[in-house]
Each structure stands twice: as structure tokens, then as C-alpha cells.
Amino acid sequence: xxxxxxxQPGMFVQEKEAVTLDxxxxxxxxxxxxxxxxxxxxxxxxxxxxxGSYDQQNATEGRYSxxxxxxxxxxxxxxxxxxxxxxxxxxxxMRAIIQGAQKLVFxxxxxxTINP
Amino acid sequence: xxxxxxTPKHLxxxxxNKKSLKCEQHMGHRAMYWYKQKAKKPPxxxxxxxxxxxxxxxxxxxxxxxxCPNSSLLxxxxxxxxxxxxxLYLCAxxxxxxxxxxxxxxxxxxxxxxx
Numbered sequence: 724x725x726x727x728x729x730x731q732p733g734m735f736v737q738e739k740e741a742v743t744l745d746x747x748x749x750x751x752x753x754x755x756x757x758x759x760x761x762x763x764x765x766x767x768x769x770x771x772x773x774x775g776s777y778d779q780q781n782a783t784e785g786r787y788s789x790x791x792x793x794x795x796x797x798x799x800x801x802x803x804x805x806x807x808x809x810x811x812x813x814x815x816x817m818r819a820i821i822q823g824a825q826k827l828v829f830x831x832x833x834x835x836t837i838n839p
Numbered sequence: 840x841x842x843x844x845x846t847p848k849h850l851x852x853x854x855x856n857k858k859s860l861k862c863e864q865h866m867g868h869r870a871m872y873w874y875k876q877k878a879k880k881p882p883x884x885x886x887x888x889x890x891x892x893x894x895x896x897x898x899x900x901x902x903x904x905x906x907c908p909n910s911s912l913l914x915x916x917x918x919x920x921x922x923x924x925x926x927l928y929l930c931a932x933x934x935x936x937x938x939x940x941x942x943x944x945x946x947x948x949x950x951x952x953x954x
Contacts, residue, residue: 756940756941758942758943765947766927766929766948766950767945767946767947768882768929768931768945769945770943770944770945773940773942775940814881814882818941822894822895823889823894824870824887824889824895825870825887825933825941825943826884826887826895827882827884827943829881829882831881832879832880
């Protein structure tokens with residue numbers, strides 16, 4: 724069974740600093756996908772970035788990059804030049820295929836607070 | 840465009856009421872999902888519809904009844920709920936994109952309070 728572990732319940736970072744949110748995963752499937760979502764206090768889950776297990780390069784989307792270390796089964800999210808608007812809950816997730824349909828397995832999340 | 844809309848944004852209902860949550864997407868996504876999220880917890884999958892057919896029911900109590908009238912619309916009918924059902928209900932839809940796999944896009948959610 725797939726499992727996602729996020730070991731940082733909360734993080735506090737100064738504005739403009741870079742921040743790394745940790746995510747480790749466990750799966751026996753050779754093909755898998757990893758996602759990061761941001762959830763502000765408003766509630767909406769915002770898709771940030773995706774990494775496929777066969778992707779040769781680390782994914783990047785603007786200020787977001789994913790530090791994918793396959794051998795260590797880690798998929799850490801790096802946010803460069805943090806902004807006050809980055810304060811939110813961040814979830815790492817893995818795709819699982821069940822009965823032909825996709826299911827996301829989520830970690831417990833990390834609450835990120837950016838201080839001015 | 841990755842917009843998923845949900846109505847209402849907030850809902851307060853009594854334990855004897857019947858209400859419905861609505862979710863809509865016009866992106867041609869093939870799959871739609873309902874999640875329940877309690878405070879400070881990750882979302883929990885409830886139902887998955889694939890090509891308008893129910894493909895996953897995560898052992899959800901029958902007081903929650905999903906419906907997919909067409910490929911753009913997903914409803915969640917609520918009846919005789921309990922106070923512990925109070926939560927944020929999130930809808931999502933997904934599309935397989937080149938280089939990205941099947942990515943789920945979420946709506947803003949409905950905050951439900953059962954009294």
C-alpha cells in the first residue's frame with residue numbers, strides 16, 4: 724500500500740527566504756506520481772507541482788521546485804523567495820490506481836507560516 | 840482553465856434536513872471526486888466517478904448519496920446527517936496531461952455544519 728509521510732507539522736520562515744517542505748513516500752509500484760497541493764485558510768486545494776517516477780529531471784513550476792530523490796523515496800517541495808501569500812497548509816500526495824480509478828494518498832500536511 | 844465550482848460555499852443543516860451539494864466543471868475531465876476534510880487533517884476520499892459511473896465508494900454511510908447526472912456535474916445528496924459529519928466537502932475533477940499524469944483539480948469546497 725502507498726504511504727506518504729510529512730514529518731514537519733509546522734514551519735516558520737522569514738519572508739524572502741527559501742523553504743523546503745519534506746515528504747517521503749512508500750510504494751511497491753514501479754510507476755507512480757507525486758503531487759504537492761497548497762491549501763490556504765479559504766479551503767481550496769491548489770495544485771502546485773507534479774513529479775512522475777520516470778521523470779529524469781526534477782519538476783519546476785515558477786518559484787516551486789521538487790527535489791526528487793528516488794533512491795531515498797523523498798519528494799521535497801522547495802519554495803524560493805517566500806512571500807506572505809505562501810502561508811498555508813501544504814500536502815504531499817501520491818497517486819494510487821484502484822479499480823481503474825485514481826485515488827490520491829495524502830500526507831498529514833505541513834502548516835507553513837511566512838513572517839514579515 | 841482549471842476551474843471547478845462548488846455551491847453552496849457554506850451550509851448549515853439540521854439532522855432531519857435534506858440538502859444537496861453541487862459541483863461543476865467544464866474542462867472535459869473524465870473523472871470527478873468527492874472528499875471530506877476535517878479540520879487540520881488531509882482530505883479523505885468518499886466517491887469517485889469515472890465516465891459518469893461510480894467507480895469507488897470508500898464505504899461511505901448511506902446518508903451520503905452521490906449522483907453524476909452528466910459529465911460536467913456532480914451532486915452529493917445529504918440526508919439525516921450527524922453532527923460529526925460537519926466538515927469541508929471538496930469536489931475535484933481530473934484529466935490526464937502529457938508529462939503530468941492524471942492531475943486532480945479541486946473546487947473551493949462547501950463548509951458544512953450539522954446541528
